[in-house]
Amino acid sequence: MPKAGDTLWDIARDEVEKRENNGDDGKRVEVWEKSVLFMGSKNGGKTTIILRCLEREEVPKPTLVLEYTFGRRARRHNAPKDIAHFWEIGGGTSLLELIRIPITVNNIRSFAVVLVLDLSKPNELWMTMENLLQATRNHVNKILAKLEKTDPEVAGEIKQKMQNNLQRDHPDYDLVDPFPIPLVIIGSKYDIFHFTSKSEALLLKARALINHLAFGYDRSKSVSVDHSKPLFIPAGLDSLSQIGPPPTSDSNIGKMRANTPLELWKKVFEKTFPPRSFSDLQDSKDPAQDSQYAEYEVDVMRAQKNQVCACSAIALHSQEFEQYKKNASKSWKEMDFDPD
Template identity: 75%
Template sequence: MAKASDTLWDLAIAEVEKRENADDDGKRAEVWERSVLFMGNKNGGKTTIILRCLKREEIPKPTLALEYTFGRRARRPDTPKDVAHFWELGGGTSLMELIRIPITSNSIRTFAVVLVLDLSKPNELWTTMEKLLQVTRNHVNKILAKLEKTNPEVATEIKQRMRNNLQRDHPDYELVDPFPIPLVIIGSKYDIFHEFDSEVRKIISKTLRFVSHYYGASLVFTSKSEALLLKAHALVNHLAFGYDKSKSLSVDHSKPLFIPAGMDSLSQIGPPPASDSDIAKLRANTPLELWKKVFEKTFPPKSSCDLQDTRDPAQDLQYAEHEVDVMRAQKKQELEQYKRNASKSWKEMDFGSD
């Protein structure tokens, strides 16, 4: 209700806010907020995909550690814009512990992960995927364990939502192990991958199909091609802004894959790409472990040190600042002294999940 003291400007602001916060029935429209974490191979194209989704014409720059940006979209005209928080983890697998920053008990209910795997580097593929998903899953499970004590309804809702990606009458319902939060796997650099031998492409494609289906994830192959970027864009928009899922499907190994979560099956994927005798010799406790051993027999993984980003951004001359560098050197000395005096090593310390 307007007051006598209100100026014309005050009344105008109040009217705009009223219109922006109301839906067609005059009721306040709910603003949704979601968060998406991009992680994967170094130089795998994560930044390019994010910029494309946000429709920003910028030249991608290397991601140093953990970077943040956001996007806003309105579901329909004259309604408040929903907000999507985009986080990007740089350094391949070298900075995995930073996932604790964006994934918290407050954000987990609306959180999703996009794993970008460089199809042109098959020898790094499984190690990168396994390490990043394992660390993320362990962290999310810790948060869920806490929520089961403090807010069991939310914990149950999150777990049930992931199970809903696969219908109960699906033949694989009891055989898969869904990731605890929504997951999209993007195979990047398809233009290079397409030049590989057809049998090599088939092994990699079948393996990623299995992993995606096993984790209840969506899978898409992309490149700099506008048509392929749009397909990846559609899956990310579903996570970030709640847009409808795409109904298209492509499982032909000679073409770019596009398989939304829940639309594949173990029978369609087939067995691991190895002879029956070779499979019989492999010792594995889970289907995932079996596929890993078959895949790594063809593509031996690089050692962990090869996948680490050894460059220290703080030593990069383009970021040099004298006062900051002097203070940093002092703090580094203090840290080394603390580590020598601490009763427990850094690895034994519990920094908490949030």
């Protein structure tokens, strides 16, 4: 039971220490501890999915920077509760450098990523996906490179685990470069395209999927590859032949230069939905000015610092002006003026 004054980190630490507790049968019960990073389109519904997964009846607030929360679940009665750490990066693609904070060498074996893409903004969708996944892949690959030197067995285990999602007899085995850690891509706001909302059923399905990543619940066995309905495709249960070529004429496909099927799909997609420039997707709003992050003591010190900086700038400008006048005076004395 949390004690008065306990911080979030105190509670999480106490839960981890319960690894030494015994189960009902007298045997040691290990507490699972997993981490999930949510990222994707700005205002795409990431917070809503997290709250539904944790069964919290709260009104979601916009996530501007990087937020953390956690959830606990018991696999059986009186057993220690497993812990799931939930991280969420806000701002769409404007905060790529924050990806390296939650994903570390210490938790890479139990980490998963959930990418949420707003289907109602197709002109931003592909670039958002590409930039976030590439930044995450680069960071994870750096961690794996370090592990290969310090703990090659673990590095090999992680790589093999992801490779196993695709059976060797899969028709696309040689074409696919698996993402280095578990990845789920969710297309949000699907109900916008239908006159009857199916968002509740889809949220329940998303919740079950997140619970699998976070708490090890059984994975859903349902599969839906019918593009006229909400898609639900577990890893390795689809193929390029089933997806087929992009919807464009054969003559146009022949003119497009692409090395892989994914590149071809990207060219056709962006021809239909011209992408916004990367700079347009950057969030220029200063999170420090947002009222939901207001903290009196911090804000007062920040205001004082800004005032000192402003005064220093004024003093610096005054010194520069005085120096300018001295230099100008010297140059004037050295000039030969026309007596007329």
